[in-house]
Amino acid sequence: MSRSHRRSLAPYAFLAPAMVLFVAFLALPIGYAVYLSLRTVKVRGLGLGKGSREQVWAGLSNYSKALSDPDFAGSVLRVAAYGVIVVPIMLGLALLFALLLDSPRARVRRFSRLAIFLPYAVPAVISSLLWGFLYLPSVSPFHHVADRLGWDLPDVLSSGSVIFAVANIAVWGGVGFNMVVIFTALKAIPTEIYEAAELDGCGQFAIAWRIKIPVVMPSLIMTFVFSIIATLQVFAEPVTLRPLTNTISSTWTPLMKVYRDAFTRDDIYSAAATSVILAVATFVLSFGFLRLVQNRAFSQENR
Amino acid sequence: MRPLTGLRLAALAAAATLLLAGCSGNDPEQPAARTTKQENVKLTFWTWAPNMDKVVATWNAAHPEIQVTVNKQDGGDPAVTKLLTAIKAGSGAPDLMQAEYQKIPTLVSADALADISKNLDSGIAGHFPDTVWKSVTLGTDAVYGVPQDSGPMMFYYRTDVFKQYGLQVPTSWDEYAAAAKKLHAADPKKFLGTFSANDPGWFAGLAQQAGASWWSIDGDSWSVSIDDEPTQKVADYWGGLVADGVIDNKPMYTPEWNAALNNGTQVGWLSAIWAPGVLEGNAAATKGKWAMAPMPQWTPDQPATGNWGGSATSVTSQSKHPAEAAKFVSWLNTSPEAVSALAKVSGVYPSDQPGQAAALSAPPAFFSTQADFYPKAAEIAKTARSFTFGPNVNVAYSSYTDEFGKAAQAKSKAGFTAAVKKMQTTTLENLKSSGFSVK
Numbered sequence: 001m002s003r004s005h006r007r008s009l010a011p012y013a014f015l016a017p018a019m020v021l022f023v024a025f026l027a028l029p030i031g032y033a034v035y036l037s038l039r040t041v042k043v044r045g046l047g048l049g050k051g052s053r054e055q056v057w058a059g060l061s062n063y064s065k066a067l068s069d070p071d072f073a074g075s076v077l078r079v080a081a082y083g084v085i086v087v088p089i090m091l092g093l094a095l096l097f098a099l100l101l102d103s104p105r106a107r108v109r110r111f112s113r114l115a116i117f118l119p120y121a122v123p124a125v126i127s128s129l130l131w132g133f134l135y136l137p138s139v140s141p142f143h144h145v146a147d148r149l150g151w152d153l154p155d156v157l158s159s160g161s162v163i164f165a166v167a168n169i170a171v172w173g174g175v176g177f178n179m180v181v182i183f184t185a186l187k188a189i190p191t192e193i194y195e196a197a198e199l200d201g202c203g204q205f206a207i208a209w210r211i212k213i214p215v216v217m218p219s220l221i222m223t224f225v226f227s228i229i230a231t232l233q234v235f236a237e238p239v240t241l242r243p244l245t246n247t248i249s250s251t252w253t254p255l256m257k258v259y260r261d262a263f264t265r266d267d268i269y270s271a272a273a274t275s276v277i278l279a280v281a282t283f284v285l286s287f288g289f290l291r292l293v294q295n296r297a298f299s300q301e302n303r
Numbered sequence: 304m305r306p307l308t309g310l311r312l313a314a315l316a317a318a319a320t321l322l323l324a325g326c327s328g329n330d331p332e333q334p335a336a337r338t339t340k341q342e343n344v345k346l347t348f349w350t351w352a353p354n355m356d357k358v359v360a361t362w363n364a365a366h367p368e369i370q371v372t373v374n375k376q377d378g379g380d381p382a383v384t385k386l387l388t389a390i391k392a393g394s395g396a397p398d399l400m401q402a403e404y405q406k407i408p409t410l411v412s413a414d415a416l417a418d419i420s421k422n423l424d425s426g427i428a429g430h431f432p433d434t435v436w437k438s439v440t441l442g443t444d445a446v447y448g449v450p451q452d453s454g455p456m457m458f459y460y461r462t463d464v465f466k467q468y469g470l471q472v473p474t475s476w477d478e479y480a481a482a483a484k485k486l487h488a489a490d491p492k493k494f495l496g497t498f499s500a501n502d503p504g505w506f507a508g509l510a511q512q513a514g515a516s517w518w519s520i521d522g523d524s525w526s527v528s529i530d531d532e533p534t535q536k537v538a539d540y541w542g543g544l545v546a547d548g549v550i551d552n553k554p555m556y557t558p559e560w561n562a563a564l565n566n567g568t569q570v571g572w573l574s575a576i577w578a579p580g581v582l583e584g585n586a587a588a589t590k591g592k593w594a595m596a597p598m599p600q601w602t603p604d605q606p607a608t609g610n611w612g613g614s615a616t617s618v619t620s621q622s623k624h625p626a627e628a629a630k631f632v633s634w635l636n637t638s639p640e641a642v643s644a645l646a647k648v649s650g651v652y653p654s655d656q657p658g659q660a661a662a663l664s665a666p667p668a669f670f671s672t673q674a675d676f677y678p679k680a681a682e683i684a685k686t687a688r689s690f691t692f693g694p695n696v697n698v699a700y701s702s703y704t705d706e707f708g709k710a711a712q713a714k715s716k717a718g719f720t721a722a723v724k725k726m727q728t729t730t731l732e733n734l735k736s737s738g739f740s741v742k
Contacts, residue, residue: 246708
């Protein structure tokens with residue numbers, strides 16, 4: 001074997017494990033999901049006993065069924081509203097905390113950073129259970145205190161406000177992670193820039209507005225894209241709260257509908273079609289947004 | 304360190320292949336072992352009944368040739384999902400499975416359960432009430448399991464609170480509504496019960512008592528009759544109570560409901576024979592304060608009840624030893640020693656009629672003050688009405704939680720009856736679109 005041949009093999013050998021994992025756990029399952037979404041089961045007669053079920057081609061009927069399902073449309077609208085609530089509040093708070101921690105007057109910086117980040121380390125199911133207890137009037141300490149004071153707290157799990165109850169859990173868990181991303185970008189700004197700005201008579205607010213925010217824009221855009229994807233995939237929080245209330249249906253979010261079809265209704269074919277639709281929507285939304293802001297986000301890199 | 308050369312990679316790959324080949328090299332020994340008749344049969348058993356391993360240990364000690372391993376599962380639904388996944392995958396299913404009656408048509412339809420009619424004694428059907436036996440045969444000649452326990456429904460109430468407010472134990476649904484009103488008027492925080500939109504099995508039991516049977520087999524076709532008079536009657540009744548606010552609308556089995564059972568704001572529970580275990584776990588502080596009575600009746604001179612829960616032990620279609628598995632299943636659910644152990648160690652209410660009285664000689668610990676608990680329960684169990692489950696119970700049940708959730712939240716009586724209609728259309732449409740023949 002020649003030396004050059006040997007050298008050209010090496011990168012493939014290094015890449016091989018990653019490629020194998022990618023194909024086995026990502027590419028193949030996606031391909032299989034697409035295949036399943038084009039199939040369905042046909043039952044004969046009573047459907048009892050051997051050989052009464054048969055898998056057949058379904059064409060695009062699973063897709064048309066999903067797209068014309070009012071439950072699916074409802075879940076998409078609900079998630080859109082949920083995203084409108086969660087994303088701006090979460091990123092706004094993350095940016096605010098990052099700027100506060102970065103300002104020269106901030107105290108107990110390390111502790112605050114950890115305290116704000118900590119909720120991110122709590123798994124979504126645990127934090128939903130925790131908040132669920134705080135929401136339920138008869139076990140909530142808030143309601144306990146309010147009762148003693150003679151106040152009447154509203155029921156946050158009622159149909160009008162349950163979306164805020166779920167959004168609150170997502171914001172609580174998500175602010176810390178996004179704050180760390182933005183804060184890291186802030187730390188990368190050379191201090192000479194601030195000195196120059198102060199010499200020019202800039203206050204802290206003007207520095208934040210004119211220097212810090214424009215510089216962390218790429219980080220903000222990245223966290224925005226992540227948040228959109230996380231919004232489309234919201235699942236654990238509403239599923240955990242669902243047994244506690246009548247106001248969260250089994251198709252409350254698109255992923256919950258996928259889960260219900262696959263595991264409650266035992267119809268993995270419809271579930272596969274819905275998840276393919278969801279994947280395409282995620283792809284279009286995130287790349288569409290990136291294209292929209294491309295010049296602004298990566299102008300520094302392209303310069 | 305020098306990078307791995309192509310040659311070395313090839314050598315590694317060759318070594319790996321040799322290793323793999325070496326593993327399969329042992330294979331020829333196995334068929335030889337299989338030919339000997341005395342080989343022990345090993346069976347796996349998925350169940351969620353508590354302490355089942357202790358019951359099975361008795362069997363294992365007496366039957367060295369058929370060893371059963373208990374694999375504890377997480378409740379009814381997750382186990383069913385796991386089993387269906389294993390059936391689809393073609394391997395990984397256990398030999399034996401605890402199957403709820405309501406899930407048997409779904410499992411049979413997915414070809415997950417074996418017909419063991421050839422492996423059972425012909426007299427076994429005589430051990431069980433007809434309605435229970437029908438749940439494992441689905442009205443056919445096949446037998447898809449042997450009944451283990453039943454869940455006849457009854458009414459549980461707080462004797463101390465009833466005495467305090469001068470309430471009578473309701474014998475009819477009219478009396479129940481009157482008692483609910485009286486209690487709620489006396490103390491607006493207290494409720495005689497709750498309408499749970501999260502428990503379709505509970506509502507099915509109430510409908511069953513009123514005379515409903517949501518599915519039926521008519522020749523070679525299924526028919527769905529959820530939107531019939533009995534179910535509408537039940538939905539209308541509860542819708543009225545919830546709309547008037549005299550019954551709570553919060554689901555059962557929440558931290559809030561547990562707290563309410565404990566602190567005496569939920570003073571009654573329409574539940575099944577297994578309720579003492581739940582009360583003991585969730586409301587331990589109220590021990591000795593509860594009593595059990597028959598369900599309130601629609602027509603008091605024809606007492607009836609429904610079932611909530613209950614399960615059979617089935618042999619799966621992937622089992623390689625159906626004959627041995629069937630032998631174990633018969634022993635577990637009809638032999639006096641096993642039935643008695645099931646009742647005492649696992650706390651289930653056995654379906655086996657001959658062994659039931661001996662197995663249930665003392666009342667459950669939580670109801671130690673009610674000496675005639677089990678004789679009374681046996682009387683009630685006899686009045687259970689017949690009910691047929693269909694192959695898409697899962698669809699009907701998930702439709703129940705969605706539709707009744709909305710109705711209970713809105714506290715609208717019209718919403719309750721509309722929810723029954725929606726359940727009917729959703730269930731029927733699903734059967735049709737799956738290709739079942741439907742009448």
